Amino acid sequence: MAMENLVVTPPPHLKSKEQTALAMRDVLIALAPITIAALVAFTYNALFNIAVCVGSAMFFEWAVRKARKKKVTLSDGSAAVTGLLLALLLPAKIHWLNMIIASFVAVVIVKELMGGLGRNIFNPALFGFVFILIGSGFLASWTGHLGFLPGGFDGVQAATPLAYIKHGLEGPHPSYAALLFANYGGAISEVGCFWILLGGAYLIYRKVINWVIPVSILLTVFILGYIVGSDGLYHILAGGVMLGAFFMATDWVTSPMYRWGQAVFGLIIGICVVLIRVYGAPAGAVAYSILIGNAFVPLLDRVFKPKRFGEVVAA
């Protein structure tokens, strides 16, 4: 009998179809609608940014793994996801060097030097983004879109939707419908959060993420927005909240393991978003907030460790 190919490994001997690389592929699929919307709105500028960010992220991952004599793990797709998310966070008009620097910080410092995928504390794309947000003058080019779609602000120096939060929403500002579907100044992903919701729904349907973190963030921002006397709905539709809630805060590696920890994580992020937007500088508020949330993850994992089956809770 043909038994020369028998392998001996510990149980279980069956395996689900779950694979890290497949999950990353799902994230890329989920990002497709917003990426296409960005390409439509910003055309070759968006294409250039995405190419630079994804390309450099993948190159840096390859280079740093080679340099550290480790197995090159490009096939897990995480570098591509990091690059794409980074591109989506940035405005259309930005010097390419900024993108290379952000990519380097994200992949080499925040991910690889922290131990590689799985061990990083902070979301690499967000950290790279914040690094250049603080360290470079690219904010000057933050406003204005270069696309051709009607319905958006066409002035190159028009204010971003977030600026209206800071300066009050009394005057003319984008409508909810416009925020859902149209393109405005800001990051290239701020071209209608409907497309992000679509991707988020796909991730939940595919069980790559669960609903707890996004719902917790959105609900917190929504309610707290009204509490501080702002427009809660405008808050969750404008800026990067939607992208952050579904694609950044839900990053497996940098979010809590347990449901209650995830809920509190979302609460922390939501509170930070509103406070920073209303009382601080609105640009980058979501990024700062999620990074602050990331720092709480080890604590949240300890505090919300589930009770073992049958464990009696000491009164």
Added chain:
Amino acid sequence: MAELKTFKGGIHPPYNKELASGKAIKAAPIPPEVVIHLQQHIGAPCEPLVSEGDRVEVGQKIGEAQAFVSAPVHASVSGVVKAITEAPNFTGAKVRSVVIAADASQPEFQKKPGKDLEALTAEEIREIAKEAGLVGMGGAAFPTHVKITPPSDKPIDTVIINACECEPFLTCDHRLLLERTDDLIAGARLLKTAVGAGKVIFGVEANKMDAVDALRSRSSSYPDVEVEVLEVKYPEGAEKMLIFALTGRKVPPGKLPSEVGCLVQNVGTAVALYEAAAWGKPLYERVVTVTGPGVREPANLLVRIGTPVSVLLEACGGLVGNPVKLIMGGPMTGWAQPDASAPVVKGTSGVVVLTSDVVDLGEESECVRCGKCVEVCPMFLSPNFIVQSVKRGQWDKAEMWGALDCFECGCCSYECPAYIPHVQYVRKAKAEIAALKKK
């Protein structure tokens, strides 16, 4: 229809029961030689009662231990003791074994004159179980007479017959449920008498409704017997999960089912107890499901203990495809074999051959903290943090994250997108923690 009873967590692997579930139990060929391990159970190994060259008859006790936690072993064939030697068991460990050369013609088993089962006392039933060498036949192989001797301060009110057969592929219990319904119910009621319980509950997964119907119709005259349908989910048949699903009681960490007034026994064990009590037949053969995409003609075989796996595979028409895993037991918890030489023991529920098209030998990569292991863990442990602690040699932390409460169902590894073999890490943690506690 109301929601079926179940537990929280768990997985839905492909079951593939249809390969063998329709195959009636038939006798496997008797091999020219059987290798009977003197330790097939949890507890003390037996000392041989026979010597090389001795003639033995089928059913004759050939090994016994003085210790309470042990189970005697019996000759599974009539023949001559060829050797008493060390032989590798299904885990690869060498155990002392009695090798018997079987006679060319084997006698039919002669049932001893029938006993009045209703008149048996608890003490008599325990003695019957011990003498027959009964052990848990679901795989753990814990001596039955010990299990049915609960501590006197922990009264048992419920006997649960584990008829879930939640391991994919396996169908031996399903066949016993269908073909030996009356004997099974009688055996279960003996267990009830042995522990002084008030009732017997059969827990059957919803993928065996024919068995549910059979049990319900055959047990209708017994008010003390209940049949419950459970959700099809792995590991529904794990002791603590099953008790919770059926009674809502939670066995605390580190405690036994007696803590919550329950006794759980497998279908095969209950049938074997009936055979021992009614017919005077010791445990020298059992039903083994030989199945999987790598087996030409899957079957449920009545196999003499000590029969090498190769004989069973031949009886099923040999192998097909490209077999890469030969498993003794079920595919979730069973042991992969390097070849087909290991002999069947009392706890062998199946021989499963998986082919290259269904086996996914992905390479272990770094944990990405997706949390899927936590979601599926029926014990609410954190398999990822146990693995992390083991990698760092932090045994106290491994214990804190629940290593000792893990019963190694393998749900975590099944779901893990990073192909992490959590069970292997848990076993290492258990061994290290035990060694540290001895110091």
